[in-house]
Amino acid sequence: MAKGFSGGVHPHEEKYTEKIAIEAMPLPKRVYIPFSQHTGKPALPLVKKGDEVKVGTKIGEADGFISSSVHSSISGTVVDIKKYPHPVVGESLCCIIESNNQDEWEQGVKVKQNYESLSRKELIEIIKEAGIVGLGGAAFPTYVKLSPPEGKKIDTIIINGCECEPMLTADHRLILEYPIGIIEGAGLFQRVLDAPRLIFAIENNKLDAADVLKKEGVEVVILKTKYPQGAEKQLIKAVLNREVPRGGLPMDVGCVVQNVGTAYAAFQAAKYRKPLIDRVVTVTGDGIKEPKNLLVRIGTRAIDVINHCGGYTNPPKKIIFGGPMMGIAQFTDEVPVIKGTSGIIVRARAQTFPEGPCVRCASCIDVCPMGLMPTEIYKFVKNRRFKTAKEFGALDCIECGCCAYSCPARIPLVHYIKYGKAEIRRTEKK
Numbered sequence: 001m002a003k004g005f006s007g008g009v010h011p012h013e014e015k016y017t018e019k020i021a022i023e024a025m026p027l028p029k030r031v032y033i034p035f036s037q038h039t040g041k042p043a044l045p046l047v048k049k050g051d052e053v054k055v056g057t058k059i060g061e062a063d064g065f066i067s068s069s070v071h072s073s074i075s076g077t078v079v080d081i082k083k084y085p086h087p088v089v090g091e092s093l094c095c096i097i098e099s100n101n102q103d104e105w106e107q108g109v110k111v112k113q114n115y116e117s118l119s120r121k122e123l124i125e126i127i128k129e130a131g132i133v134g135l136g137g138a139a140f141p142t143y144v145k146l147s148p149p150e151g152k153k154i155d156t157i158i159i160n161g162c163e164c165e166p167m168l169t170a171d172h173r174l175i176l177e178y179p180i181g182i183i184e185g186a187g188l189f190q191r192v193l194d195a196p197r198l199i200f201a202i203e204n205n206k207l208d209a210a211d212v213l214k215k216e217g218v219e220v221v222i223l224k225t226k227y228p229q230g231a232e233k234q235l236i237k238a239v240l241n242r243e244v245p246r247g248g249l250p251m252d253v254g255c256v257v258q259n260v261g262t263a264y265a266a267f268q269a270a271k272y273r274k275p276l277i278d279r280v281v282t283v284t285g286d287g288i289k290e291p292k293n294l295l296v297r298i299g300t301r302a303i304d305v306i307n308h309c310g311g312y313t314n315p316p317k318k319i320i321f322g323g324p325m326m327g328i329a330q331f332t333d334e335v336p337v338i339k340g341t342s343g344i345i346v347r348a349r350a351q352t353f354p355e356g357p358c359v360r361c362a363s364c365i366d367v368c369p370m371g372l373m374p375t376e377i378y379k380f381v382k383n384r385r386f387k388t389a390k391e392f393g394a395l396d397c398i399e400c401g402c403c404a405y406s407c408p409a410r411i412p413l414v415h416y417i418k419y420g421k422a423e424i425r426r427t428e429k430k
């Protein structure tokens with residue numbers, strides 16, 4: 001077993017869906033595909049109202065270096081392009097497509113290709129064209145991660161199969177059901193980056209997944225089940241005992257981290273020229289009648305996914321996109337699944353507690369995996385002393401939520417710190 005990282009917490013796992021096989025959700029009647037589903041600039045629309053599209057038609061072009069293309073996930077007609085609810089940014093420009101129920105794919109997509117002989121440059125271009133982004137949540141364009149600047153040598157690729165967020169099981173199921181595709185995708189990353197070492201990182205609550213990978217002869221490192229084990233910097237520390245410098249990137253310590261879902265998507269892009277038009281989503285929580293792991297077309301509304309899972313048990317108190325620790329609470333169930341949506345959690349019961357005064361217990365400091373002092377940072381933010389909050393490392397916060405989880409005074413520390421970070425960035429931009 002590998003070493004760990006300092007800090008972190010042990011929330012109840014609640015992985016109720018870990019034994020439930022992935023099921024493909026029937027085609028939605030309409031999809032709502034935002035042009036912004038990734039870190040970086042939104043894609044530029046390539047279609048207009050009335051256009052006919054197929055599955056895999058490019059509907060948005062990457063705009064600049066850090067951006068990603070988007071594709072239609074069904075065949076049919078573009079019925080509108082307008083602002084629509086978005087699960088991360090509240091609202092954004094969206095392409096609404098009405099299905100023709102034909103599921104017609106773009107020419108050449110899903111046809112087996114020989115990608116083994118392609119050059120590194122060609123593989124990167126295929127991944128870029130397919131709109132592949134990190135599927136672990138941050139949705140950073142994958143081709144950018146595969147294009148380190150001149151002089152940055154990558155010696156190790158870590159394929160992240162930790163899925164440390166409670167309740168989520170999409171990655172776990174993907175490893176159990178599609179190990180070969182994941183391994184081929186990982187090998188493709190290894191070839192592109194010319195990295196000598198490839199490691200699969202798995203938490204010890206998924207030993208069946210580790211066994212499946214080991215049987216295929218790849219290197220697997222088993223890690224302690226601890227949140228946030230799957231965060232890049234913590235993962236690199238635990239697996240390689242290397243520390244990413246403050247403000248730095250994994251490539252500064254010779255490493256690139258990719259999620260298992262991203263590896264599988266890259267494999268599908270290379271082998272079948274399949275753009276990123278679907279993903280596995282865990283749908284769970286006490287508010288869902290039949291929790292499932294679903295293969296969902298991008299742009300499907302949460303309510304359609306929930307209805308496919310038998311609907312709500314009771315009127316929902318909270319709907320979260322992502323995991324319970326880092327996920328984002330939604331104001332409507334009309335929001336669509338996007339590339340970074342790993343889970344939809346519905347709570348039928350949700351208690352809210354009033355914020356109390358800080359009792360100076362230091363729990364938040366003990367659990368912070370970034371070695372920060374959340375109690376100090378939140379006080380500076382509360383008093384609008386953003387410059388001092390920055391000096392105390394606010395921008396290094398990875399928003400994991402460990403501090404708020406462990407705070408006996410129920411202070412929403414992450415909300416304060418997120419707000420502080422936004423204010424610091426806004427001032428610096430000025």
Ligand code: SF4
Nearest residue numbers: 368397398400401403
């Ligand atoms: S301060 Fe940020 S990094 Fe530290 S525990 Fe809180 S959310 Fe996580």
Ligand code: SF4
Nearest residue numbers: 358359361362364407
């Ligand atoms: S955990 Fe909460 S109460 Fe304890 S020091 Fe941190 S902010 Fe204060």
